Amino acid sequence: MHVLIINGSPRVKAFSNTDKILEQFTKGMAENGTTFEQYEVSDKKQWDAMRKAFAENNNILIALPLYVECIPGLLIEFLETVEKKADDTRLAFILQGGFAEGIQLRCGEEYLKILTERLGCTYAGTLVKGDNFSIRFFEGEKRDKVTAPYAAMGRRYAQDGGFDSEECRKFTGPEVFPAPVRLLVGFMFKTLAKKGFRSMATGWGCTKPLDYKPYM
Amino acid sequence: MILIVNTTSDHSVTEELKEQTDSKGIKAEIIETDSMHISHCIGCNYCWLKTPGECSIKDDYEIILKKIIHADQMWIISDTALGFLDHKGKNIYDRILPIATMYLKFKGDQMRHVPRYESRTDVGIIYKGEPDAEYLKRWNERAALNFESRSLGVFKTDEIKEAVSCMC
Ligand SMILES: Cc1cc2nc3c(=O)[nH]c(=O)nc-3n(C[C@H](O)[C@H](O)[C@H](O)COP(=O)(O)O)c2cc1C
Numbered sequence: 001m002h003v004l005i006i007n008g009s010p011r012v013k014a015f016s017n018t019d020k021i022l023e024q025f026t027k028g029m030a031e032n033g034t035t036f037e038q039y040e041v042s043d044k045k046q047w048d049a050m051r052k053a054f055a056e057n058n059n060i061l062i063a064l065p066l067y068v069e070c071i072p073g074l075l076i077e078f079l080e081t082v083e084k085k086a087d088d089t090r091l092a093f094i095l096q097g098g099f100a101e102g103i104q105l106r107c108g109e110e111y112l113k114i115l116t117e118r119l120g121c122t123y124a125g126t127l128v129k130g131d132n133f134s135i136r137f138f139e140g141e142k143r144d145k146v147t148a149p150y151a152a153m154g155r156r157y158a159q160d161g162g163f164d165s166e167e168c169r170k171f172t173g174p175e176v177f178p179a180p181v182r183l184l185v186g187f188m189f190k191t192l193a194k195k196g197f198r199s200m201a202t203g204w205g206c207t208k209p210l211d212y213k214p215y216m
Numbered sequence: 217m218i219l220i221v222n223t224t225s226d227h228s229v230t231e232e233l234k235e236q237t238d239s240k241g242i243k244a245e246i247i248e249t250d251s252m253h254i255s256h257c258i259g260c261n262y263c264w265l266k267t268p269g270e271c272s273i274k275d276d277y278e279i280i281l282k283k284i285i286h287a288d289q290m291w292i293i294s295d296t297a298l299g300f301l302d303h304k305g306k307n308i309y310d311r312i313l314p315i316a317t318m319y320l321k322f323k324g325d326q327m328r329h330v331p332r333y334e335s336r337t338d339v340g341i342i343y344k345g346e347p348d349a350e351y352l353k354r355w356n357e358r359a360a361l362n363f364e365s366r367s368l369g370v371f372k373t374d375e376i377k378e379a380v381s382c383m384c
Contacts, residue, residue, distance in 0.1 A: 009259065010258050010259050012258075016259075065259070067259075068309045068310055070300065070306070070355055071306075072256070072259075073256040073257065073303045073304075073306040073307035074257075074303070076298065076300065076301070076306055077256065080297045080302065080303060099326070100327060101326060103326065104327070107354060107355055107358045110351065114298075115299065176325045182325065189319070193319075194319060197264075197265070201268075204265050208267070208268050209268065210265070210268050210317055211268065211319065211330070212268040212332075213333060214267075215281070215282050215285050216333070
């Protein structure tokens with residue numbers, strides 16, 4: 001199988017969490033001879049080549065970050081320019097987001113089914129997972145811990161040509177956190193996480209409080 | 217104040233909206249974006265972690281952002297594509313991130329970002345074309361939740377009267 005992979009993130013490749021996820025995913029996917037070509041929506045210079053590849057391939061995987069509960073504006077802009085397909089193209093998705101619970105991604109996932117139909121393709125499922133905000137801030141082992149599980153999903157995809165399996169459904173993790181966990185995590189948000197965000201900001205040269213109101 | 221952002225190049229919709237809101241004495245501000253430069257969000261995270269509340273892209277979106285903070289309602293008029301808002305309409309939502317902070321909390325059973333400002337802006341959509349209207353309605357409810365406001369609903373351009381009845 002040959003797969004066209006499109007990274008649908010508007011963020012440049014070097015900082016894209018989706019890209020780091022794909023790095024691991026494709027490692028698993030390519031183990032048994034599946035080949036692929038990958039493009040980035042964030043780089044408009046690639047759009048002509050991407051459009052052509054979209055027309056020519058019939059195994060397509062779009063990996064994308066959730067942007068305000070749906071697909072990013074820039075990815076829509078690209079997809080507005082592709083030709084609707086009439087062959088048997090199987091379209092699958094990796095949908096990932098910042099918030100940790102599965103429920104946060106369901107509205108976006110629902111749209112991907114509508115999108116597939118409007119593009120004239122056959123829906124091959126969506127791999128859904130949140131809690132990926134920090135990938136770009138991590139390196140080495142810490143990053144691998146978040147991204148490495150995607151390799152197994154890559155293997156699965158190569159085998160099934162999609163994400164319609166119990167293993168892939170389980171990959172999402174909990175739909176919502178149980179109340180005691182929310183209490184604990186909520187406490188961490190007010191303490192540890194706040195400090196963590198503050199130090200990330202300082203690292204970026206930020207001198208204002210993170211709740212600064214520039215337009216008041 | 218009611219903020220109306222027209223991302224289409226068809227001004228007949230805003231003309232009709234102006235007529236109807238004027239006759240009802242509703243204070244509405246209309247922004248036509250076809251003569252503006254509004255980029256997509258590039259996901260740099262600067263508005264949360266480097267220049268809190270300020271977008272790193274210095275284009276005309278800042279005009280809208282400054283108004284949102286003082287608006288009780290924002291209505292987006294948008295063309296549609298692939299069953300959803302077209303990219304111009306969606307970009308208005310994606311670029312709204314500076315009104316939230318990096319900080320997190322639980323709202324009900326789900327995580328949310330802590331809003332930057334006290335005020336809340338409810339959001340509604342007036343669309344052209346043939347989207348999956350049921351989905352668009354569900355999505356706008358979800359999007360509004362993200363900013364701790366309410367969805368005002370999703371209306372076709374031939375339902376402007378119905379939309380205006382939600383403006384108060
Ligand atoms: C404009 C914008 C909107 C976002 N909206 C959501 C959202 O609704 N839900 C969510 O869980 N994460 C949301 N995120 C977080 C991203 O999905 C997350 O950080 C992702 O890992 C980014 O991947 P990337 O680096 O490949 O772009 C949003 C990020 C941005 C910049």
